[in-house]
Amino acid sequence: MSDNASKNTTGHVWDEDLAELTNPLPNWWLWAFYITIIFSVVYWIIYPAWPMGKSFTKGMGNTITYVNNKGETKTTHWNMRAKLMKETNEAVAAQKPWFDKVAATPFEEISKNAELMQFVQSAGKTLFSENCAACHMAGGQGKLGLAPNLVDDSWIFGGTYEKIQETITIGRHGIMPPKGGSQINDEQIAQVANYVLSLSGEPHDAEAAKAGDAIFHGEGMCAACHGPDAKGIPEMGSANLTDKIWLWADVPGAPDQVAKVKAVSEVITNGLSRGKMPAWGGRLSPEQIKVLTVYVHDTLGGGK
Amino acid sequence: MKHDKIERNLGLLMVLTMLAISVGGLVEIVPLFFIKDTVETVKTADGKEMIRPYTPLELRGRDIYIREGCYTCHSQMIRPFRDEALRYGHYSLAAESKYDHPFQWGSKRTGPDLARVGGKYSNDWHVQHLIAPRSMVPESVMPNYPWLMSPLDTSDIADRMSALRITGVPYSKGEAEYRQNVQTFGEEVAKMLRIEDAEANLRAQAVSGNYDNNPNDITEMDALVAYLQVLGTMVDFSKFDDDYFVQFR
Numbered sequence: 001m002s003d004n005a006s007k008n009t010t011g012h013v014w015d016e017d018l019a020e021l022t023n024p025l026p027n028w029w030l031w032a033f034y035i036t037i038i039f040s041v042v043y044w045i046i047y048p049a050w051p052m053g054k055s056f057t058k059g060m061g062n063t064i065t066y067v068n069n070k071g072e073t074k075t076t077h078w079n080m081r082a083k084l085m086k087e088t089n090e091a092v093a094a095q096k097p098w099f100d101k102v103a104a105t106p107f108e109e110i111s112k113n114a115e116l117m118q119f120v121q122s123a124g125k126t127l128f129s130e131n132c133a134a135c136h137m138a139g140g141q142g143k144l145g146l147a148p149n150l151v152d153d154s155w156i157f158g159g160t161y162e163k164i165q166e167t168i169t170i171g172r173h174g175i176m177p178p179k180g181g182s183q184i185n186d187e188q189i190a191q192v193a194n195y196v197l198s199l200s201g202e203p204h205d206a207e208a209a210k211a212g213d214a215i216f217h218g219e220g221m222c223a224a225c226h227g228p229d230a231k232g233i234p235e236m237g238s239a240n241l242t243d244k245i246w247l248w249a250d251v252p253g254a255p256d257q258v259a260k261v262k263a264v265s266e267v268i269t270n271g272l273s274r275g276k277m278p279a280w281g282g283r284l285s286p287e288q289i290k291v292l293t294v295y296v297h298d299t300l301g302g303g304k
Numbered sequence: 305m306k307h308d309k310i311e312r313n314l315g316l317l318m319v320l321t322m323l324a325i326s327v328g329g330l331v332e333i334v335p336l337f338f339i340k341d342t343v344e345t346v347k348t349a350d351g352k353e354m355i356r357p358y359t360p361l362e363l364r365g366r367d368i369y370i371r372e373g374c375y376t377c378h379s380q381m382i383r384p385f386r387d388e389a390l391r392y393g394h395y396s397l398a399a400e401s402k403y404d405h406p407f408q409w410g411s412k413r414t415g416p417d418l419a420r421v422g423g424k425y426s427n428d429w430h431v432q433h434l435i436a437p438r439s440m441v442p443e444s445v446m447p448n449y450p451w452l453m454s455p456l457d458t459s460d461i462a463d464r465m466s467a468l469r470i471t472g473v474p475y476s477k478g479e480a481e482y483r484q485n486v487q488t489f490g491e492e493v494a495k496m497l498r499i500e501d502a503e504a505n506l507r508a509q510a511v512s513g514n515y516d517n518n519p520n521d522i523t524e525m526d527a528l529v530a531y532l533q534v535l536g537t538m539v540d541f542s543k544f545d546d547d548y549f550v551q552f553r
Contacts, residue, residue, distance in 0.1 A: 010307075051331075051335030051336075051338070051339060053338065054338055054339060054340050055339060056335070056339060066547065068545055068546055068547040069545060069546040069547075070545060074547060074550075076550060076551075079550065079553035080383075080384040080385075080553065081384050081395070081549060081550045081552075081553045082547075082550050082553070083384070084384040084385065084386060084389060084395065085546065085547055085550065087386050088386055088389065091386060130391060131424075134424075134425055134429060134433075134440065134441065135425065135426070135429055135440075138442075143439075143440070145432075146428060146429065146432060146440075274426075274428045274517055276426040276427070276428065277426065278423055278424065278425065278426060282542075283393070283423075283424070
């Protein structure tokens with residue numbers, strides 16, 4: 001330090017012997033700095049840069065040409081929004097033959113076409129992961145108390161291609177009025193619950209179930225929506241009560257008969273209005289929905 | 305040396321440093337107030353503004369969103385990139401956050417962008433997901449927010465709206481401002497912007513919307529879900545040519 005102090009220093013001395021060097025900057029650093037300045041001047045000329053009153057410099061010799069949805073070709077100064085339109089158009093054009101093919105092919109034939117199915121499986125998986133998996137879970141296994149399983153063969157609103165397509169497009173809202181809209185009391189509700197449990201071979205009280213049978217088909221008005229055979233009516237979105245699939249009442253998770261009866265009774269007492277699936281018709285294009293429909297039906301598991 | 309003078313005068317050094325730094329801000333920010341296309345014109349066919357201030361309930365939800373620090377992981381700004389457009393939807397407009405004080409932009413995302421999350425999931429999904437995120441998305445790292453099911457304090461909503469009114473959000477005080485809002489937004493929206501009816505409007509929306517699936521109480525969950533469900537839904541993009549918003553850049 002003391003050597004340097006005699007050479008290139010600022011001349012300031014602190015605390016007796018602390019001095020500040022003023023060696024020249026290394027040349028490589030200095031030139032890199034000059035280049036960034038030259039770069040910025042070039043950038044100002046080519047790209048939108050300087051504000052000028054109510055507008056700004058638009059950049060020279062750097063335009064973007066795109067086609068809008070009316071088919072008009074437009075040229076504008078460089079900007080991210082136009083660039084996005086151009087890039088999207090190019091990507092859409094690359095995918096278009098595939099989406100067109102899917103749109104033009106009847107459902108049944110898509111699944112027989114290996115090439116198309118490859119497209120459906122990759123595009124469908126992406127669409128499903130981003131849009132459907134939040135409720136139906138990544139593998140489509142559904143969630144008790146929220147969203148039905150899509151992997152099994154049971155379909156609340158119908159499992160044909162057409163029905164799945166309709167479900168995705170317009171959304172669904174399964175509604176059950178409290179006590180099915182009837183005036184049955186708590187004892188009768190427990191009887192109906194026992195009957196419902198008996199339908200799928202769950203532990204139940206046989207005598208109560210017998211009484212519940214009568215209420216189910218009579219005073220309780222359950223059969224009006226769930227059908228006389230309790231197998232559900234897809235047009236109404238009423239559940240099949242005879243299988244072992246439970247969406248709202250946690251019967252499989254209930255430890256004993258009392259808890260199972262309670263779980264079913266709660267659903268009957270309070271009714272249901274939570275089962276709401278949003279409509280995707282506005283968010284996704286008809287072609288995307290068709291790809292998703294085939295993905296859900298063929299890759300996950302549709303019904304007849 | 306000339307530097308001597310500056311370096312030996314602390315006051316002068318501070319003033320000159322601040323001047324040098326403020327050039328960047330002045331050049332980048334101030335012109336945006338004067339360039340007329342910065343905030344897009346977004347109107348319906350009959351001349352009403354599509355983008356409206358938040359209703360009292362949504363506003364409370366927004367305040368809870370900020371209180372819980374949601375912005376530290378979630379941005380509300382979809383940039384005009386193809387990957388973002390594909391995942392989140394149409395890029396965000398400047399106009400869509402013109403009533404946000406402070407705005408919730410950003411590009412640091414631990415969770416997904418929420419600028420267009422409105423309507424994407426059901427209310428019920430949001431409630432379950434906020435209480436226990438991993439019950440819905442197993443790989444999620446979002447914390448649990450079970451306390452959102454506690455009652456909502458609605459008493460200071462008028463004060464909150466008045467404060468925003470000072471910053472230029474058109475919440476109305478008095479008949480004249482209300483009539484102005486009817487002209488700008490239409491009657492239905494204008495009614496929700498009346499500071500005089502704030503608490504009543506808040507309660508009415510929470511009861512009729514029942515966002516938390518609990519009809520008995522008005523909870524913080526009601527407010528937050530109402531806010532999340534309106535995000536990005538005010539502009540009906542189907543009403544515009546797909547290059548309409550290009551002209552503003």
